[in-house]
Amino acid sequence: MVARMKRTALIFVLVAACGGGKKPAQTTTMESHETKEEPAKPAEPAETPKPEEKPAEAAKPDEGALAQAALTEQYEMGKKVFADKKCASCHGDHGEGNKKNPPVIGEKALPEKAPKTAKLRKGVTFKTAKDVMEFVKAKMPVKAAGTLTDDEAAAVTAWMLSENKVNLEKKLDASNADSVMLHAGAAAEGEAKGAEPAEPAKPATPAKPAKPAKK
Numbered sequence: 001m002v003a004r005m006k007r008t009a010l011i012f013v014l015v016a017a018c019g020g021g022k023k024p025a026q027t028t029t030m031e032s033h034e035t036k037e038e039p040a041k042p043a044e045p046a047e048t049p050k051p052e053e054k055p056a057e058a059a060k061p062d063e064g065a066l067a068q069a070a071l072t073e074q075y076e077m078g079k080k081v082f083a084d085k086k087c088a089s090c091h092g093d094h095g096e097g098n099k100k101n102p103p104v105i106g107e108k109a110l111p112e113k114a115p116k117t118a119k120l121r122k123g124v125t126f127k128t129a130k131d132v133m134e135f136v137k138a139k140m141p142v143k144a145a146g147t148l149t150d151d152e153a154a155a156v157t158a159w160m161l162s163e164n165k166v167n168l169e170k171k172l173d174a175s176n177a178d179s180v181m182l183h184a185g186a187a188a189e190g191e192a193k194g195a196e197p198a199e200p201a202k203p204a205t206p207a208k209p210a211k212p213a214k215k
C-alpha cells in the first residue's frame with residue numbers, strides 16, 4: 001500500500017515536472033507516448049515516375065500473344081543450347097559459375113565491366129543484350145568458339161538474360177538486341193536514389209519517456 005502510494009506520488013511529480021497539466025498525456029505512459037510520436041508517414045512518393053509502365057495494351061492482342069509465344073520458344077531453345085553446347089559443363093547447370101568459370105546467372109553475373117581477371121572478355125563491356133550475344137557468338141563455348149549459329153547465340157543469351165530478370169519483350173535478335181539494356185534496373189535504382197522517399201524520417205530520437213519510477 002505504501003509502495004503504491006509512493007509510485008502514484010512519483011508519477012504525479014513527473015507529470016508536474018513535465019509541464020504541469022498542459023500535456024499530461026505525453027508523459028504518463030509509454031503507450032500514449034508511442035501513439036503520439038509515430039513517425040510521420042513518409043510523404044507518399046508523390047509522382048515517382050514509373051518508367052516501366054506499359055502503354056495500354058496494343059490494339060491487337062494477338063500480336064502480343066504471338067510475341068510472347070515466340071519469346072517462350074526462344075527461351076526453351078536457349079535453355080537447351082546451354083545444356084547441349086557444354087555451357088553448363090563450365091558455367092554450372094544453372095549458370096552459377098565456379099572458381100574457374102564466371103557465373104552467367106545470378107547477382108554478380110554479366111557485370112557491365114569485364115572482371116579484372118577476364119582474358120577472353122578483356123575490355124568488353126556488357127551494356128546491352130547485343131554485347132553479350134556477340135561475345136557468346138565469338139568466344140563461347142571456349143573450346144569451340146564460333147560454332148554457335150546466330151539463332152543459338154541469340155537463344156542462349158535470351159535464356160541467360162531472362163534468368164537474370166532482364167525484361168525481354170520480344171524474341172531477341174540482331175535487330176533489337178542493342179535496345180535491351182542489361183543493367184537498366186541497376187541504373188534506374190541509382191537514379192532513383194536521390195528522389196526516393198527513403199525510410200520514414202526517423203523521428204529525432206524521441207526524448208525518452210521519463211523512466212517510470214523504479215519498482
Ligand code: HEC
Pocket residue numbers: 081082085086087088089090091100101102103104109110111114115117118119120121122132136140141142143148156157
Ligand atoms: C570450357 C569452359 C567453358 C565453356 C564450355 C563455356 N564457357 Fe563461357 N566462359 C568460360 C570462361 C573461363 C569465361 C571467362 C572468360 C574470360 O576470361 O573473360 C567465360 C565467360 C563467359 C561469359 C561472360 C561472363 C562474364 O560475366 O564475363 C558468358 C556470357 C559466357 N561465358 C557464356 C557461355 C555460353 C553461352 C556457353 C555455351 C555456348 C559457354 N559460355 C561455354 C568458360 C566456358
